[in-house]
Amino acid sequence: MQFQNTLTFAQQLDAEDILRKYRKEFYFPQIEGRQVIYFTGNSLGLQPKLAQSYVDEIMGDWRMLGVEGHFHADKPWWDYHERLAGPLAKIVGAEREEVSVMNTLSVNLHLLMVSFYNPTKTRFKILCEEKAFPSDQYLLNSQVRCHGLDPEETIVEVKKREGEHFWRTEDVRAKIEELGDELALVLIGGVNYYNGQVFDMEGITKAGKAVGARVGWDLAHAAGNITLKLHDWDVDFAAWCSYKYMNSGPGNASGVFIHKNHLGNTDIQRFEGWWGTKKETRFLMKPVFEPMETADAWQISNPPVLALAPYLASLQLFEEVGMDALIAKRKRIVAYLEFILNEIAQAVEGSFEIITPKDRGCQLSVLLHGQGRPLFDYLMKHGVIADWREPNVIRLAPAPFYCSYEDMYRFGQILKDGILTQND
Incomplete structure (x- = not known):
């Protein structure tokens, strides 16, 4: 046209x-x-009119049922988060059990790095993009220091070429191959917050896995925006916020993806809490953690349903469209x-x-x-x-x-x- x-x-x-x-x-x-002419859906999406009714429903259940709302509300609170997993799986190209909702984005990236960044004396380096979003820079630096490592020696940035405003995929792959057996983790923003570039997530993931590294993606600017096939691309993990293109409200809950290859693994390192233990025995208050066989195993606390309500409302629109x-x-x-x-x-x-x-x-x-x-x-x-x-x-x-x-x-x-x- x-x-x-x-x-x-x-x-x-x-x-x-x-x-x-x-x-x-x-x-x-x-x-x-x-x-107004609104151009900041990449920062905070507009409020869906449907959101208020979803919040009001929970407020009404709380008023009428009190604690019984956990089990007897129309949408029981104790498994409220599970209603988001199916729609989100379609958006990010995942299987339902690979997706959960919890915490906020940087918190989730920290928790996922506990599981997927396990440095050794020989394999310890992290690859990210030059001038990553500041929160990603902070969390990478702090995670590295927690392992007693020097960020200057551990974190490697892929730079843009002189005079260019974007990254070249061949440069990312070349850096992965150069680091080889030293590379423990690739963690990049799938869509760059500053210039809007979409990285070749499939190709970069394949290159990272080929040298034995784990590969994760910060999808803050990607979820609800571009085509994602996290399961098929064999991505190890990913996380995204919900308040940009998915219109869930300021600072709202984050989604996570963990590939099914890692689900049900009782040996994987993670920070644990009672909402990640088996649903069937959760209220038996067992002293030993028994992980869910889904991405919910990474949940620590019970879901903040008042925050999840507008997210669920927005996802209804995604389901329709x-x-x-x-x-x-x-x-x-x-x-x-x-x-x-x-x-x-x-x-x-x-x-x-x-x-x-x-x-x-x-x-x-x-x-x-x-x-x-x-x-x-x-x-x-x-x-x-x-x-x-x-x-x-x-x-x-x-x-x-x-x-x-x-x-x-x-x-x-x-x-x-x-x-x-x-x-x-």
Whole structure:
């Protein structure tokens, strides 16, 4: 299709959009009485209107049943988390027993590293991407120090080539092969938070496993965004937050994946708690831990059902729509946004460039030249909620559930006006 940077064309695309009705299923913030153009689904997704009823249901059960809500609520609390496993397994390409929900993302990555980072004198190094998300850097450094190792000697970063804004898969594979028998763990963000690049997770996992390393993925920006086949790719473990593309609410619970090859293994090292012990005998209060034969074995505490309720509500929408439809719209709407940005770049030459490669999800990162924070502030003032990353990048993520093609057109007009205003 030949795109056009016109309101009429954008409205035509919206009329053809099979997901257009879902826009009405979310609450939009307003600025000066007008609904915003929302580009930060990669940071915090909008609230599904369905979420409130799911929370209210638990509040009502708590009010009417008290402690008996654990077993006698319509959705009993003691196994509430199990309702999320099936829908999540479809989203991340897993078998149901390989998925659980617990804690938050960085907590889960710490817990998973307890199981999957077991350094020896000869195999101890960790491979990650250059300038990984800060929380990942902190957890890697602290885990390494807990083993009495020096992060400088243990953590190896794959760097981007000079003058390039993205990583090359061949460079990641080359570094894996170079480390060889020294490599204990590969842990990379599946979609880079800064430039929106999607890593070749299948190829990198295969390369890591070929040299005997464990391979895990931080899927914060990938889950609910791109096609994932964690089971088929033979990934050892992964974790993701739920509040970005999956719209579960700020700071909400994290999902985890553990490949079934590791399930039921009583010898695996992990931190244990009573919600990971066998469901059938949990309330017998046995002194010895008997792990569940699913990813739930990594659970420590009983599930925070008030937090899981909006997550479950959002997953109902995912079940209705399916990832194939979401990804199809994501590809089209991101391509349309890219077209509009390129049109504006030609009109205001040298003002910015897109640094997101073609291997991408629902994000375009725009590197500003000579504009800086004032342009971002102009956008926010005029009803565009985007995301600023120092020193001079604006991240734009048109989430397919609730963003429209008309949003893309109107954003382009505001951006162009903002650049011309700043240049005056």
